[in-house]
Amino acid sequence: MDRLELVADCGSCFGLCCVALAFERSADFPVDKDAGEPCVNLDDGFGCSIHATLRDVGYRGCTVYDCFGAGQQVSQVTFGGMSWREAPETSAAMFAALPIMRQLHEMLWYLAEAAARPEAATLRDKIARLRESTVELTQADADVLDGIDLPAHRDRVSPVLQQASALVREPHDGPDHRGAAMLGAKRRGARLRGADFRGALLIAADLRDADLRSSDLLGADLRDARLDGADLTDCLFLTQTQVSSAQGDAATRIPPALRRPAHWVASP
Known part of the structure; x- marks a missing residue:
């Protein structure tokens, strides 16, 4: 498959x-x-x-x-x-x-x-x-x-x-946030390339304009996280459910296997 x-x-x-x-x-x-x-x-x-x-x-x-x-x-x-x-x-x-x-x-x-x-x-x-x-x-x-x-x-x-x-x-030496409680965290514009967010709670986190390339997002809770302008181009293990539960805009970059949620168009 x-x-x-x-x-x-x-x-x-x-x-x-x-x-x-x-x-x-x-x-x-x-x-x-x-x-x-x-x-x-x-x-x-x-x-x-x-x-x-x-x-x-x-x-x-x-x-x-x-x-x-x-x-x-x-x-x-x-x-x-x-x-x-x-x-x-x-x-x-x-x-x-x-x-x-x-x-x-x-x-x-x-x-x-x-x-x-x-x-x-x-x-x-x-x-x-x-x-x-x-x-x-x-x-x-x-x-x-x-x-x-x-x-x-x-x-x-x-x-x-x-x-x-x-x-x-490994080549990016990103931060280790595995399983971290980051509810409402303010990480706008952060350089998070190669970060490990596996199982992290990112509910309502501000990740606008953040660099999330090559980061591991397996099981991360992205409900209402702000992804406006964020770059998730080649992040790992991101699913449609995670994308759809977050907030983003036309400038948010997501992996090609996923679709841009319709509600993102109207996000502030």
């Missing part, structure tokens, strides 16, 4: 994220919804009836969610194109499969990026083996998926991603 196959194709999915996942009334959702309960906005064709106005009516959480293509994999491969509406007896297993598949696809996203980095060329054989074993898991049936030991598999993937990160960041 390359990263094009790890991009959500909602037209090939049975609206799984709109049913399988729970959400609570909050700044991200205007109502409560239990897991397994279809969202009131899910239409008969498995589309969202308010997709164009989700943020305006309080469903901000929907606009930042990304399944890494897990929805279409579960819909079309695991369950062979038979929807939960056509076969209600499959619904519980189908909904349970989505979060498992999403985690596998997320790992594949990171492995694909690591494989593409020339600095990590010495790791390509290890990465290729991990990608192959992870793809095999994504092809499993629902019963096998349910029994996968995800933490154990992640423990095999994580060290190789860390090695790739070190190889990319």
Whole structure:
């Protein structure tokens, strides 16, 4: 799988994220919804009836969610194109499969990026083996998926991603902010090239005009972080969810595999 196959194709999915996942009334959702309960906005064709106005009516959480293509994999491969509406007896297993598949696809996203980095060329054989074993898991049936030991598999993937990160960041000698609590941090214009932000809390941080090239952002919480004018051109392990949950503008530079969120246009 390359990263094009790890991009959500909602037209090939049975609206799984709109049913399988729970959400609570909050700044991200205007109502409560239990897991397994279809969202009131899910239409008969498995589309969202308010997709164009989700943020305006309080469903901000929907606009930042990304399944890494897990929805279409579960819909079309695991369950062979038979929807939960056509076969209600499959619904519980189908909904349970989505979060498992999403985690596998997320790992594949990171492995694909690591494989593409020339600095990590010495790791390509290890990465290729991990990608192959992870793809095999994504092809499993629902019963096998349910029994996968995800933490154990992640423990095999994580060290190789860390090695790739070190190889990319080493020449830049960036700061170590791994796991740091940097909520609301004022780092406007900072030179953060090659920094390690893995697992850092950057909620509402001011990173405007910062140089974040070659930095590791795996698992960093960028909710409402200000990225106006920031350069994330070749940062590591950035996802669409992280980008969509942040604030940016037309001058923000992001990796080509990611799309610029529509709400950035109106950011102050």
